[in-house]
Amino acid sequence: MxxxxxxxxxxxxxxxxxxxxxxxxLAPEAMAAHAVNRLSFGAVPGEVDRVRAMGVAAYVEEQLAPEKLPEPQALAERLAALKTVSMDTVQLFRTYGPKAPGGPRKNPTMDEITAAREKASIIHTEASEAKLWRILLSPRQLEELMCEFWYNHFNVPASKGLAHLWVGSYEREAIRPHALGRFEDLLLAVTHHPAMLINLENWQSASPDSPQGKGKPRPLVEVHARELMTAHTMGADAKIKIQDVNSLALILAGWSIGAPRTPQDKLGFVFDEQRHDIKDKVFLGKTIKASGVNEGVEALRLLAAQPETARNICAKLIRFFLTEDVPKPLEESLSKVFLDSKGDIKAVLRALFSSPEFADRKYAGAxxxxxxxxxxxxxxxxxxxxxxxxxxxxxxxxxxxxxxxxxxxxxxxxxxxxxxxxxxxxxxxxxxxxxxxxxxxxxxxxxxRPVEALDAMALAxxxxxxxxxxxxxxxxxxxxxxxxxxxxxxxxxxxx
Structure with missing residues (x-):
């Protein structure tokens, strides 16, 4: 070595x-560096001094209102040069998705599949470039961190089927607009998105009692319902009943992808009534009346309001912004804010960043x-x-x-x-x-050409x-x- x-x-x-x-x-001067390190992807020259001058509380409020921070022209120009970044989910599918082969053949050849995949690889490449340009150039650093946090929480791997077409549009359409909004709205947007419906296979799920499901072996797909109740909301440690998983799968049967059929179908989401049964369902002890797609909306709102969901989300935010060893009193206080504010993510973050724990010296630089x-x-x-x-x-x-x-x-x-x-x-x-x-x-x-080494003390x-x-x-x-x-x-x- x-x-x-x-x-x-x-x-x-x-x-x-x-x-x-x-x-x-922490002393006030150290607190400024701590806040910048935790609320951004890293300080740029002069940033810590700026935050010391304005005060940490003002910096937090600045980052919680990203719409008031103008983005630089250089960032706009970089993003404009990426052609797929301005395309929505439907446009991406029509331009880069699999095409039906011409002639009498019903299925594409492996060469055609490989060629289509290679053509579509530009989507993943440009989505990654757009993400990095935003991280490096945008003053809206907390928003970028929250986009990263939520994408990880509601993960859709680019390598999963057709999801490779939509990783960028999924973040732009479902996550970014709600990254600092209400958790319920974020959950609804993510669950509706074709990238998630493909990733967790709900797009092909059908109730056994629906017109499309009758007579088919195991038409109901439960993986999306299970992940919604655990990873996405109530947490892996929550005591989930199999009856509730089954009920949620039935509620979401028919949430699929395709061409729009009704005004509620947009950005590639479609509700297929032929895969849904028209029956009341009991979920988390509550009767959800038969109402088609609205059954899913009601069920997701119910999940978003569970105390277990509040604890799970708040604990993850603490691990992301403060420490892996989650202080239980902080988790409980943030969970109360989450529930009292009906899942207002800004309110939870404001409470986290103003907490005594966030200012505790033992967590800084750790x-x-x-x-x-x-x-x-x-x-x-x-x-x-x-x-x-x-x-x-x-x-x-x-x-x-x-x-x-x-x-x-x-x-x-x-x-x-x-x-x-x-x-x-x-x-x-x-x-x-x-x-x-x-x-x-x-x-x-x-x-x-020869390059100049970075200055260690300037970096420090x-x-x-x-x-x-x-x-x-x-x-x-x-x-x-x-x-x-x-x-x-x-x-x-x-x-x-």
């Missing part, structure tokens, strides 16, 4: 073992950055103009966090243990050295880092071109 990696590995021992710290509030946060923080803190972001998406692939393609129903786990695997850490340390030397392709694509100031004695000595002792790499690979550089 190169000497430079040995230096970093010795520093990184601090990532695995940390001494407990007694509860103590969360481990996942690959997306790490890469974004480095690029943002550098202050250097970014020429392209496709290489950053590639970096995330080999760091183990491919954009829009996390496995499972709840995406990537928000746990340091996941990212401390030896192979992933080695890749991360190599990236730290490359970035520290100023050699990330996003800064000078296609250029082989921008990020608001307080370096340990071991890290300070390691940075001071490194060769001039390697100092920034040592800083970025240190525990302080890896945590926030």
């Amino acid at each position: 190169p000497v430079r990696l040995l230096v970093l590995c010795s520093l990184l021992c601090g990532l695995c073992f940390s001494a407990p710290v007694r509860a103590q509030s 969360k481990f950055k996942n690959p997306l946060r790490f890469v974004a923080a480095v690029v943002r803190a550098s202050g250097r103009p970014v020429q392209e972001v496709r290489s950053l998406a590639e970096n995330l692939d080999w760091l183990g966090m491919p954009l829009y393609d996390a496995p499972g129903s709840s995406g990537f786990k928000d746990s340091r243990d996941v990212w401390l695997a030896a192979d992933l850490m080695l890749s991360r340390l190599n990236l730290a050295w490359q970035a520290g030397e100023g050699r990330l392709p996003c800064w000078s694509p296609g250029s082989f 100031r921008t990020m608001g880092l307080t370096l340990s004695q071991a890290t300070s000595h390691a940075v001071e002792g490194a060769a001039p071109g390697l100092k920034a790499g040592v800083l970025l690979g240190s525990p302080e550089g890896q945590q926030f």
Whole structure:
């Protein structure tokens, strides 16, 4: 192993073992850096000083009202250059979806399927680029974090069937408009979206007593109902009754995709009455009267209002913004805010960011950055103009966090243990050295000219880092071109 990696590995021992710290509030100047680190993908030069001057409370309110923050022209131009980013779900399917073969054949050949898939790969590529441009250039950082949080919570992997056509439109149409709104509205939008209906196979589900389901072996698909009650709302630890799963599956039978048939069918969603039975159903102890698609709307609203849902969502928000070890009093207080406000996400976040726990010194700089946060923080803190972001998406692939393609129903786990695997850490340390030397392709694509190394102390100031004695000595002792790499690979550089 190169000497430079040995230096970093010795520093990184601090990532695995940390001494407990007694509860103590952060000083105001440290609180500003803490707030920026937690409410953004990383500070840009001057941001921590700006927040110190305006006050953390004002910064929180600024981020909770993203519509008042104008986005830069550079971001608008970057997004406008991505042709698929402006296309809705229906347009994407019509342009890039599977086509019926010509002639007498009923099914496409494997070559035709492969060619169609390759043509459609631009959707995933451009969705990833749009996401990275927003993360790097938008002042609406909390909104971008919440889009990432909710996509992970309501995960749809790009590799799942036709979902590869819609990962970008799913986020734009179902998640982004409600990322800081009401949980009930978000849940309804996500459950209606063709990407989710394809992902959890509800699009082909039919009640056994419906015209389309009669006589067919196992026409009812229950996987969507089960994930809705666990991963999406009440949590994996909730005591779910099989009768409720079955009832919810019957309620959602007929929620499918296709050409619109009624005014309520839009953006590829369609309610197929031929797959739904016209009967009253009992769900979570409540009788839901037969009313077609409205049965599902009522059931989702009921799920969104459950105390278990409040606890599950609030605990995940605490893990995302504060600590993996969720303080139970904070979870209970946020759950009360969630229920009292009828799932107002802004109200819950405001309560979280103003809580004594959020200001507790023991949590500052103690969360481990996942690959997306790490890469974004480095690029943002550098202050250097970014020429392209496709290489950053590639970096995330080999760091183990491919954009829009996390496995499972709840995406990537928000746990340091996941990212401390030896192979992933080695890749991360190599990236730290490359970035520290100023050699990330996003800064000078296609250029082989000499580049200037990043300034380690400028990075530390921008990020608001307080370096340990071991890290300070390691940075001071490194060769001039390697100092920034040592800083970025240190525990302080890896945590926030």
